[in-house]
Amino acid sequence: MDQITEVSDWVIFIGRFHPLIVHLPIGIILVGISMYFLAKKKKFSQLKGAVPFLMGAGAVSAILSCVFGYMLSFQGGYDAEALNSHQWMGVALAVFAVLAFVFMVWEKTKRIVVLQSGLMVFLLVGLGYTGHMGGNLSHGASYLTQYSPDPLRKLVGLPPKPEKRPPVTVLDSADIFLDVVSPMLSDYCVSCHNPGKSKGDLVLSSYDRIIKGGENGQGVVIGDLKESELYRRVSLPEHHDDFMPPDGKKPLSGEQIKLLELWIMNGAPEKGQMGDFQIEGDYLSAANKVLGLEGHGGNSLARKVEPADSLIVASLNAKGYVIRTISEGSYLLDVSFVAQKNLENVSIEQLLPLKDQIVYLNLNNRNLGDKDLEVIGQFENMVRLNIHSNPITDEGLSFLAKLENLEVLNLYGTQIGDNGLERLELLQKLNRIYLWNTQVTPEKVENLKAKYPDLEINIGEEAS
Numbered sequence: 001m002d003q004i005t006e007v008s009d010w011v012i013f014i015g016r017f018h019p020l021i022v023h024l025p026i027g028i029i030l031v032g033i034s035m036y037f038l039a040k041k042k043k044f045s046q047l048k049g050a051v052p053f054l055m056g057a058g059a060v061s062a063i064l065s066c067v068f069g070y071m072l073s074f075q076g077g078y079d080a081e082a083l084n085s086h087q088w089m090g091v092a093l094a095v096f097a098v099l100a101f102v103f104m105v106w107e108k109t110k111r112i113v114v115l116q117s118g119l120m121v122f123l124l125v126g127l128g129y130t131g132h133m134g135g136n137l138s139h140g141a142s143y144l145t146q147y148s149p150d151p152l153r154k155l156v157g158l159p160p161k162p163e164k165r166p167p168v169t170v171l172d173s174a175d176i177f178l179d180v181v182s183p184m185l186s187d188y189c190v191s192c193h194n195p196g197k198s199k200g201d202l203v204l205s206s207y208d209r210i211i212k213g214g215e216n217g218q219g220v221v222i223g224d225l226k227e228s229e230l231y232r233r234v235s236l237p238e239h240h241d242d243f244m245p246p247d248g249k250k251p252l253s254g255e256q257i258k259l260l261e262l263w264i265m266n267g268a269p270e271k272g273q274m275g276d277f278q279i280e281g282d283y284l285s286a287a288n289k290v291l292g293l294e295g296h297g298g299n300s301l302a303r304k305v306e307p308a309d310s311l312i313v314a315s316l317n318a319k320g321y322v323i324r325t326i327s328e329g330s331y332l333l334d335v336s337f338v339a340q341k342n343l344e345n346v347s348i349e350q351l352l353p354l355k356d357q358i359v360y361l362n363l364n365n366r367n368l369g370d371k372d373l374e375v376i377g378q379f380e381n382m383v384r385l386n387i388h389s390n391p392i393t394d395e396g397l398s399f400l401a402k403l404e405n406l407e408v409l410n411l412y413g414t415q416i417g418d419n420g421l422e423r424l425e426l427l428q429k430l431n432r433i434y435l436w437n438t439q440v441t442p443e444k445v446e447n448l449k450a451k452y453p454d455l456e457i458n459i460g461e462e463a464s
């Protein structure tokens with residue numbers, strides 16, 4: 001279909017009624033077919049008289065549907081190949097509906113009756129198939145399968161649904177592939193690049209296949225944007241023949257392309273938290289935008305949070321705390337302590353006025369005891385807590401069990417042991433824990449690994 005042709009708005013306006021009026025021939029012809037076959041039973045034979053009328057009405061509405069559909073096609077934006085076959089199936093159906101009507105009013109010879117039945121069966125199958133293709137055109141081919149439960153997916157040979165990602169609350173704990181790249185490709189590309197329909201022999205629904213690429217070679221070459229066909233295709237000028245997505249479909253935004261670049265330049269990992277990359281400037285604002293973390297407060301967690309009192313922040317700064325917002329425009333705070341003295345005379349209670357704002361807290365080597373953890377336990381928005389190299393014990397850990405947002409916990413170089421860890425098992429969001437140089441036994445670590453396969457347990461290297 002030539003989509004360059006300029007047509008009047010009227011044509012497209014009327015065309016948009018196509019999805020509505022196609023239901024007329026579908027409904028009418030289905031009723032006609034049912035009555036036709038029912039009427040063969042003596043009990044329902046009086047239905048026979050209505051069938052020619054229904055097939056006639058079906059044929060007229062089928063022709064109308066074709067005309068409306070043709071008008072709609074000028075709107076553009078459809079996959080040309082799928083549109084073409086839907087279109088010709090539609091025309092064929094209209095022709096067969098007319099034939100069915102003609103044979104219905106024709107003289108009844110035995111031959112005609114056989115023809116009638118055959119036509120009816122063809123119409124039935126054709127209606128289902130054409131309707132389904134039309135649905136795929138307007139909703140995308142994954143419309144029906146997207147929400148299908150896993151057992152059904154298995155039955156039709158689809159891979160199990162990817163696990164739902166929890167919503168991103170803070171940028172640093174978003175995953176560059178799972179929360180950024182993969183959803184982006186799913187939304188913009190997978191409709192044409194999936195195992196069922198792999199244009200250019202390219203599948204963009206799994207990590208391995210994304211890297212592998214298609215006919216023209218590797219999709220992603222780590223650290224090399226020029227050689228990464230995937231990147232090249234989305235960053236070309238929009239009118240370029242190779243530009244993706246094609247056919248005037250909605251292109252990736254500049255921010256999304258920036259993040260794709262960030263991912264490729266940082267090793268294109270299958271998993272990796274944003275906090276582990278140095279994200280600054282354009283990349284930072286792009287990430288906040290794409291993840292929906294920008295705007296008031298700069299962060300979805302921040303929406304509930306008021307800005308911190310600047311006098312309190314200033315007085316804490318004076319005492320040796322380093323207090324920063326976690327990203328531009330955010331009220332959430334990253335607090336650490338650098339002064340060359342310990343916390344003995346700088347009590348942790350001083351941080352309590354900031355308990356809603358603090359999401360990252362780094363107080364390693366500060367001589368914190370279990371009592372101090374009782375205070376930290378009130379910092380309900382805490383996401384990353386680093387309290388390594390402090391004399392804390394299992395006792396103190398139970399105070400942390402209330403930190404529902406906690407994702408990363410560094411306990412390296414503390415007195416905690418197996419019992420203490422058990423108190424943390426309620427922390428649903430915890431995904432990384434550092435346990436080097438603690439009393440925790442290797443058995444306990446194995447046991448945790450088996451129980452929580454997604455929990456990353458670091459027992460080897462020092463981490464700050």
Ligand code: HEC
Binds near residue numbers: 245
């Ligand atoms: C409307 C369907 C459609 C959509 C949506 C689409 N593509 Fe394509 N893609 C194609 C077709 C058709 C080809 C093969 C023709 C060609 O190479 O241009 C192709 C080829 C490619 C290739 C080259 C593969 C190879 O090695 O030959 C890449 C890379 C690519 N697409 C990436 C993307 C990305 C990234 C997106 C999402 C931003 C996307 N495509 C969205 C239809 C689509």
